[in-house]
Amino acid sequence: MDFVAVGCGPYNLGLMALAEKTTLRGICFEKRTEMMWHEGMLIEGMTMQTHYLQDLVTLADPTNEASFLNYLNKTGRLQTFITQERNTIPRTEYNRYLRWVSERLSTIEFGHEVSDVTLEAEGFLVTVESAGQTKQLRAKHLVLGTGMAPFVPAGFEQVIHTSEYMTYRDVLKDRYRVAVVGSGQSAAEVFLDLLRDATDEQRVDWITRSDHFETLEAGKLGDEIFSVDYVKYFHSLSYTSRKELIRSFERFRHGVNPETMTAIYETLYHRTAERDSTKAELLTQVEVESITYDWLTHQLTGKKMYTGEEVERTYDLVVVATGYRPVLPSWIDRLPIVWEAEREWRVGETYEVRMEEELSGKLFTHTNLEHSHGPAATNLGMAVYRNAIIVNEMAGETLYEVGGQKPFTTF
């Protein structure tokens, strides 16, 4: 086996689609029993933040059958997609597209968890668990795509993370006092969805520690950080400079899509058309310190960041948009990895995790890359170039041309 891909999110699914057209022999193991993408946030009406051509394969190979356009054609939706004149895909449809692609690839095994990996003379020995059975196989290379897990800060009791939103949506819409904490895209979508259905008696608050509710608008030239040239430049910088730069991108990464922000504003405006109160309190610059749970209520305590004023509110339920952390399987601790800092491994330009000693195979990664490759690390469009580079590296030749698309900015 040339490679084993661990986890089947969009990144490794795209890898399998590109590898399908090569002579590489690989298999992808996914612990879930079927393809499913961020199911807790599949809110009807919400769209992707990336262009529909930034699908699984088009940027590397527009002729690949796993393109979004081919999906549209094969499912009878091409004409209606054109007529609606939108560049973005509904989030629910992106999930359906991923499932469509996964059903067409014979190289993905669902219901299989990679539970261990050890070094072998010729690469890696991979242990896989499935329905109580254990099997082992050898692979020259590994491609890690284990994604991110929801993160909830200590001191937040019995809260609902946005990743679970669809599971609790009906319960949330039934409660009288609900708060959404955080101000990124997920928080905005949840706030909007709750606000749209809230009755006159229900209150939905939105609380953030950001200075203001910010819109995600890098502008066309600003968007050129999502280019192969920029990733190359970012990767060449020192660890300290990379960390500094990442901080400067927070605004773009945690801002809200302008369309969502407009929809929120309009909803608030319409709610006050017949009465004065929106029954929605919007608070910025509030550092939420704790959310305690007692007798079916949540007590939220925080501080106004610039005045020190105490903030206390009582809610029936609280949704937190406190982000995600990369999933690093425990078996990576047994590999001789070179670390730049705690949990931040050193990664080569072509996405191989650096090892203390020369190994015969490589551990490539999609996961935990932001500190080494910058904001493009979590961008679906840029993942296509990353997959092209990984396929080329594993094949030992250039099967997919990368770097032909030039931004206007010189990095």
Ligand SMILES: Cc1cc2nc3c(=O)[nH]c(=O)nc-3n(C[C@H](O)[C@H](O)[C@H](O)COP(=O)(O)OP(=O)(O)OC[C@H]3O[C@@H](n4cnc5c(N)ncnc54)[C@H](O)[C@@H]3O)c2cc1C
């Ligand atoms: C709500 C939301 C919306 C987003 N929207 C966009 C967007 O519009 N545009 C954009 O560019 N980016 C977006 N992102 C960011 C990013 O592109 C996505 O998070 C993307 O899903 C990451 O893909 P992935 O393949 O790394 O991981 P995931 O989609 O998280 O998949 C990882 C998979 O690995 C499996 N797995 C983990 N460990 C193992 C194991 N040991 N064995 C087998 N399987 C395992 C998991 O079950 C999971 O299915 C969004 C993120 C979120 C949270």
